[in-house]
Amino acid sequence: MKEFMLVFRNAPVAQRDALTPEQLKDVSKPWQDWVGSIAAQDKLASIGGRLEFDGATVTNGLVTDGPYAEIKEIILGFIIIKAATKDEAVELAKGCPVLKDGGSVEVRGVVQMG
Amino acid sequence: MNEFVMLFRNAPTGDARPSPEVMQEFAKKWDVWLAAITAKGKFISGSRLGFEGRILRPGNVVTDGPYAEVKEILGGFIAVKADSLDDAFEMSYGCPILLLGGYVEVRPVMTNNN
Amino acid sequence: MAAGNELIPHLFRTEYSKITAVLGRLFGFDHIEIAEDIASDTFLLAAETWGMKGVPDNPVAWLYTVAKNRAKDYLKHDAVFAGKVKLQLQQSATELQPIDIDLSEKNIVDSQLQMMFAICHPAISAEAQIGLSLRILCGFGIEEIADAFLSNRETINKRLFRAKEKLRSEKVKIAFPGKSEIDKRLETVLTTLYLLFNEGYYSISQNTALRKDLCLEAMRLAYLLTENANTNKPPVNALLALMCFHASRFEARIAVNGDLILYDDQDASLWDKELIVQGEYYLNLAAKGNVLSKYHLEAAIALQHTDKNDTPEKWERILQLYNKLLITEYSPIAALNRTYALAKADGKEAAIIEAEKLKLDSSHLYHSLLGYLYTDVDNKKAVAHLQMALKLAKSNTDKETIKKNLDKLLLGINQ
Incomplete structure (x- = not known):
């Protein structure tokens, strides 16, 4: 088994805070079910994180604050999964809800440390 | 304590691989920088990503890396503990990716479990 | 005499472990057998004396006095050993002050908790931890432990012996772990209590009384943890809540003939409402802090199951x-x-x-699930999976349940 990182990207959208609890549930159910499905197959290595919209970037001492109005897409979050091959990892990525919203999933092998 | 993720991005280096000596020197710089964060008890987890990868887009459209068309790729990440974005940001100074012309993006991880 | 005969096994279950814990902590793990022997001797003497002279007014106090005297005698006659114990107490070996044997309520509870940490130590296997817990913390006999594990005396004796040796060689102290260590060590303790409870709740041993005892002991030990400020942490409360919710179905899940009654077929009026309320109480306490342990989640699931109404919202x-x-x-x-x-x-x-993605093909539960899912969707597949489940199932209870479902399905197809 190898580890792969799935990185979710999409165009920057309004913050989730604006959603009602009901709407939030509608958004979160597909994600929970999708990650739950991967975990149920014992293929989840790390839950990773869902990233807030807010952020800051440092480039050689130059600091840019989010929320990134100028860029086309931002990273929404990531998880790390276990899969035998990259094909299998891509297969697992196919149920990711970000795809329904027009976003993308980047599948990358994790380099084993040490 | 809140959780933050530091994303390391850089221009894809393609086939231009630095010499083993340079690589080793560079790895040492990473170790030193990470050790400073770990010593403070702020390090949670992290991964370095392989250069190869695939991108999945809506409609199950798959693009293979190595990303000739993109300006920059994600090289890895670490998750850290910090009181605030400023605090987390403070830690990103000195990150060796900056020496390569890359940059660090610091983003808060969402804490609600929904 | 009759009273004494019933009383002694009862007292043995409650008091043996207390005496062993207090003496064991005093003597250290190196001499835990001496503590066990003195506790056993005390009960032997009780059986003889009470049989002849009748039960004393305060049997527990009698036991404690005898245990104390025996321990003191032992120390008096073995100066080398007494010196070691004094060293442990950080008294100088030549000090004349006699060693105090404190069988107060507080010291008993403290000793049991410290013993719990010593036994539930990551240096030994979970199985060994459960065995030692049953012996030293719960006062179970070797025979009972063997019965619970579907094993024999010899195997259990060997296992306990090796576990004690290992704890000695690792120099495990009978003491509270330090503040920085306690959460991690508590995790091991909770795992052991969780497994101990499950051993009773799900074990294939036919001895239902024994199985219930295992569950009650696990609950008692978890309760001890909630009573101490150092160990009363949210995951402990969550685990105790989980145990309360499960235990509320004790009566409803065992048929008169000892057969297991599955959740769907249980008479909900037999569920113990008091235990459910207690479970809710501990689950509320568990909500303090921001730790979400697996016990929190399992307790929250068990709470949902205390309501038998089948709504899509509940299942969501x-x-x-x-x-x-x-x-x-x-x-x-x-x-x-x-x-x-x-x-x-x-x-x-x-x-x-x-x-279909789970690929747990060697599990009868997996095929039972697929059998259930394919019923009325593709009955041929459902039959095939149930037949596979029947082939893989080991316990009679499981086999009977699967067979019942299979017969029902076949009957439906043939009609």
Whole structure:
């Protein structure tokens, strides 16, 4: 088994805070079910994180604050999964809800440390 | 304590691989920088990503890396503990990716479990 | 005499472990056998004396006095040993002051908790931890432990002996772990109590009284942890809540003939409402702080099951809790239960797709689940899976349940 990182990207959208609890549930159910499905197959290595919209970037001492109005897409979050091959990892990525919203999933092998 | 993720991005280096000596020197710089964060008890987890990868887009459209068309790729990440974005940001100074012309993006991880 | 005969086994169960814990802590793990022997001797003497002279007014106080005197005698006659014990107490070996044997309520509880940490130590296997817990913390006989593990005396004796040797060689102290260590060590303790409870709740041993005892002992030890400020942490409360919810179904899940009654067929009026209320109490306490342990999630799931009404909303809540549980820690059982909840919340079709991905082909539970999911969707496949489940099942209870479902299905097809 190898580890792969799935990185979710999409165009920057309004913050989730604006959603009602009901709407939030509608958004979160597909994600929970999708990650739950991967975990149920014992293929989840790390839950990773869902990233807030807010952020800051440092480039050689130059600091840019989010929320990134100028860029086309931002990273929404990531998880790390276990899969035998990259094909299998891509297969697992196919149920990711970000795809329904027009976003993308980047599948990358994790380099084993040490 | 809140959780933050530091994303390391850089221009894809393609086939231009630095010499083993340079690589080793560079790895040492990473170790030193990470050790400073770990010593403070702020390090949670992290991964370095392989250069190869695939991108999945809506409609199950798959693009293979190595990303000739993109300006920059994600090289890895670490998750850290910090009181605030400023605090987390403070830690990103000195990150060796900056020496390569890359940059660090610091983003808060969402804490609600929904 | 008759009173004494019934009383002694009862007192043995409650007091043996207390005496052993107090003396054991005093003597250290190196001499735990001496503590066990003195506790055993005390009960032997009680059986002889009470049989002849009748039961004393305060039998517990009598036991403590005898245990204390025996321990003091032992120390008096073995100066080398007494010196070691004094060293442990950080008294100088030549000090004349006699060693105090404190059998007060507080010292008993402290000793038991410290013993719990010493026994539930990561240096020994979970199985050895449970065995030692049953022997030293719960006062179970070797025979009973063998029965609970479906094993024999010899194997259990060997296992306990090796575990004690290992704890000695690792120089494990009978003491509270330090502040920085306590959460991590508590995790091991909770795992052991969780397994101890499950051993009783799900074990295939036919001895239902013994199985219930295992569960009650696990609950008693978890309760001890909640009573101490150092160990009263949210995951402990969550585990105790989980145990209360499960235990509330003790009466409802065992038929008169000892057979297991499955959840769906249980008479909900037999559920112990008091235990459910207690479970809710501990679950509320568990909500303090921001730790979400697997015990929190399992307790929250068990809470949903205390309401037998079958609504899609309930199953959606259960599904999400199983999602979180699996994300926290994978287990095949949780994966199967999640898929069952998915069928109840989103329908069998969605669940079949997910079930086929689980690939737990060697488990009879997996084939039972697929059998259930394919029933009325593809009955031929359902039959094949149930037949496979029947082939893989080991216990008679499981086989009978599967056979019942299979017969029902075949009857439906033939009509």
